[in-house]
């Protein structure tokens with residue numbers, strides 16, 4: 001039976017929802033390009049070390065905090081130690097900042113899926129314009145961008161107000177597997193294209209740096225991998241605390257903490273295979289961020305001829321599925337915090353209403369993102385490398401500051417503030433085995449917080465071009 005807060009109906013449902021949260025834009029537009037531009041294999045190795053040394057540990061820590069307290073981040077952290085309440089508040093802020101730009105991007109994807117769907121039936125889907133021209137015209141049409149963003153929020157609102165088992169779990173059980181099916185179908189098609197090999201070379205070998213015009217720099221690779229890893233695994237902002245709070249005591253947290261990062265990393269590699277072979281086969285130049293997903297990929301599908309409409313439609317459907325399963329987890333962080341907050345005050349919260357107001361608040365941030373048109377008003381920002389848009393600023397505050405800070409603090413809480421056996425006591429409840437216990441207890445104290453502090457400091461420096 002589901003209790004009043006809600007609970008996952010099965011371990012499988014929880015895993016699929018968590019994988020759905022992890023796999024998103026981060027995997028699609030972030031990882032493959034960063035890997036190519038930072039040396040290929042060496043970057044992959046550094047990324048995997050970051051995933052194991054920090055991702056797995058913080059994932060385990062967050063799930064354990066969530067399940068132990070049965071509460072969303074603010075209440076969960078303040079229950080463990082009053083001083084750490086602020087980290088929960090930062091988490092909720094982070095969910096607003098990320099959803100603020102994330103939903104706009106999902107909105108773009110809905111527009112593009114719609115465009116290719118129309119073209120399947122022989123109707124112009126992009127006003128006859130090429131990738132860059134259409135993207136420019138579309139992003140400066142603030143009203144259309146806004147409308148598609150609202151569509152994204154309505155979909156998320158319906159899912160999240162359905163609750164944990166009836167909303168998020170049900171949706172993830174369909175969309176997460178579907179996402180893999182589409183991903184693999186696109187990869188199979190791409191690898192048959194002549195010239196696809198170059199795409200593999202971009203991602204996996206040093207030639208990626210030549211093409212991207214970058215040089216391998218160890219520290220740069222470490223901080224890029226660190227930030228990317230936190231964003232991609234939805235860590236440091238309480239998302240996994242929230243999902244963990246709906247876990248039953250029979251779940252083995254130590255298994256999930258290894259499994260979810262492993263599948264997310266696999267998905268990031270598969271995303272690269274779904275993108276770069278096609279990009280090179282169609283004679284396009286690789287790119288990062290929204291430019292990759294919307295300009296480069298649009299041109300790539302157009303160059304494929306009629307069949308490109310099908311591949312393009314499927315690709316944007318994939319982006320939508322990946323995006324929505326992540327967005328609902330972001331919205332759930334804030335929704336759960338308000339639901340729990342109201343319950344703690346003795347009120348009887350209405351989840352549907354709360355989700356509505358959370359989405360409305362986030363939509364205000366999204367509206368600013370729409371108005372900024374990817375950098376119209378933000379040229380004064382000090383970013384060295386990225387495109388100096390309001391979107392990049394939000395992304396930086398989340399991925400570059402709040403998420404690493406949250407991860408460091410949660411490790412300090414579990415490794416140094418709470419009792420020595422706190423982690424293993426919770427994980428071994430119900431007779432569960434704590435796999436790799438020595439690894440977790442050592443890393444949470446001595447390794448993860450140190451590495452994450454390094455990532456935090458160097459990402460902040462990178463903001464100022466250092």
Ligand code: PHE
Nearest residue numbers: 022024025026231232234326
């Ligand atoms: N992990 C998601 C992605 O890779 C983004 C996300 C971040 C989702 C934080 C939830 C929480 O796109």
